[in-house]
Amino acid sequence: MNSSFDIPITSSQMEVIMSMEGFVGEQLETLLLNVNESWQPSDFLPDLVTKNWNEQLAEFRTRAQSLSDDVLVILVGDMITEEALPTYQTWLNRLNGITDPTGASPTPWARWSRGWTAEENRHGDLLSKYLYLTGRVDMRSIETTIHHLINNGFDPQT
C-alpha cells in the first residue's frame, strides 16, 4: 500500500526490498531475538521488588559513583538517541515497501519492523532507568531534550 506519505525510493531500491521480502519472512526467527530468551532492562538493574532492594540500590549507586563525567556524557547521548525510537519507527513505516499500514500487518517487513522496534525499545529503557537510578545526572533536562527531539521530528532524506 503506497500513499503520499511514503518516502519515495527508486525502482531499484524497491526491487531490493521486494526481493528480500521472502527471505525476511522465512528468516524472521533468526533475524529477531527470541523474546523469552532475550535480555530485558530489569536484568541489569537493582530488583526493587525484592526484600533487600535498598541494599541492591545502595550497592548500585556506590558503583555508579566511579563513572567518570565523560562516560556519563556518552551514556546520556546514547540514551537521547535511543529514546527517539518513536521517530525511527515512524520513519520505517513511511519507507515504501516496508510500511506497516495497519500497525499489525502480517507482511514480513512489517513484522520485522515491529520486532526490531521492540528490541530497540530495551536500549533507551535500560539507559534511562540506569541513569535515573545513579542519581548522577539531571534527568529532567535530558527528558526535556528527548521531548523536543521527538516533537521536532526527523527527516533523514532517505
Ligand SMILES: [Fe+2]
Ligand atoms: Fe539501539
